[in-house]
Amino acid sequence: MPLSFYKAAWGLIYLLVFSDNVRGQYVMVKSAHDFDECGYVIKHNFIPSGELNKIKQVVLAFHHAWRADNNDFYQNRAVNSAYLTAPKYLGEQQRLVLFQFIASTPLVSLATSILSGEFRFMNTQLFFNPVNTTQLNYWHRDPQYHLTLEEQKQALLSGPEVVHFRLALEDEPGIELIPGTHKRWDTVQELNVRLEQSGHHNHESLLEGKTIPLKAGDLLAFSANMIHRGIYGKNRLALDILFCERDPKLTQYINQECLPEGEMLTLLDVPHVFHR
Numbered sequence: 001m002p003l004s005f006y007k008a009a010w011g012l013i014y015l016l017v018f019s020d021n022v023r024g025q026y027v028m029v030k031s032a033h034d035f036d037e038c039g040y041v042i043k044h045n046f047i048p049s050g051e052l053n054k055i056k057q058v059v060l061a062f063h064h065a066w067r068a069d070n071n072d073f074y075q076n077r078a079v080n081s082a083y084l085t086a087p088k089y090l091g092e093q094q095r096l097v098l099f100q101f102i103a104s105t106p107l108v109s110l111a112t113s114i115l116s117g118e119f120r121f122m123n124t125q126l127f128f129n130p131v132n133t134t135q136l137n138y139w140h141r142d143p144q145y146h147l148t149l150e151e152q153k154q155a156l157l158s159g160p161e162v163v164h165f166r167l168a169l170e171d172e173p174g175i176e177l178i179p180g181t182h183k184r185w186d187t188v189q190e191l192n193v194r195l196e197q198s199g200h201h202n203h204e205s206l207l208e209g210k211t212i213p214l215k216a217g218d219l220l221a222f223s224a225n226m227i228h229r230g231i232y233g234k235n236r237l238a239l240d241i242l243f244c245e246r247d248p249k250l251t252q253y254i255n256q257e258c259l260p261e262g263e264m265l266t267l268l269d270v271p272h273v274f275h276r
């Protein structure tokens with residue numbers, strides 16, 4: 001083959017690799033922009049079906065054991081559980097499946113594009129439909145359960161930030177959220193509904209609400225500070241991973257039992273997300 005042929009071939013390979021890198025950088029920049037602007041990012045078909053099914057089987061094993069241990073709560077009030085990566089309900093290989101997804105390069109890269117500075121894995125949750133059909137969904141900001149109103153306002157201005165990375169394991173109605181409320185305070189109507197003031201209830205419709213339906217394999221990243229609520233229906237089952245900025249006010253809540261140790265850390269793409 002003439003030398004010009006090899007030059008052209010190497011040039012094409014370089015162009016393809018360079019194009020992929022540029023495309024990847026563009027996607028990450030767009031994710032950062034969308035999150036900064038709206039408070040959320042949706043990634044369709046985030047993981048292959050084979051990996052999704054592997055994670056789903058582990059999650060179902062956890063769910064079965066957790067329900068047996070918390071049956072009264074599950075039957076009457078529960079819409080989610082937590083601490084999936086703890087050893088209480090799962091074996092080491094099952095936990096490894098979850099840790100490998102949490103510390104995977106695609107997920108950590110997405111988190112890196114969204115969160116400023118260092119961040120750490122905080123916890124996992126599993127969201128499902130309530131057994132009690134009279135139970136209604138509710139608007140909230142996550143910090144309202146441990147911060148005063150003034151502290152909630154301050155969190156919108158200066159953080160620290162916690163972000164949900166919610167992986168749909170089944171097709172589901174998804175999440176309803178109010179874009180931009182990760183940076184702005186509630187309107188009078190939003191605050192009255194969220195805190196059930198002035199005769200309002202936290203399940204009422206809000207004018208600015210936007211529904212984000214999810215299909216199995218989709219991943220929704222959104223700020224814990226923003227006003228949001230889950231939507232019940234279909235076979236709702238979603239694994240929720242929380243990453244937080246590395247701030248003592250948040251890292252104090254990390255449960256050591258939920259972290260990988262020793263040899264398990266060597267089997268992960270980006271193990272540092274688990275370092276305290």
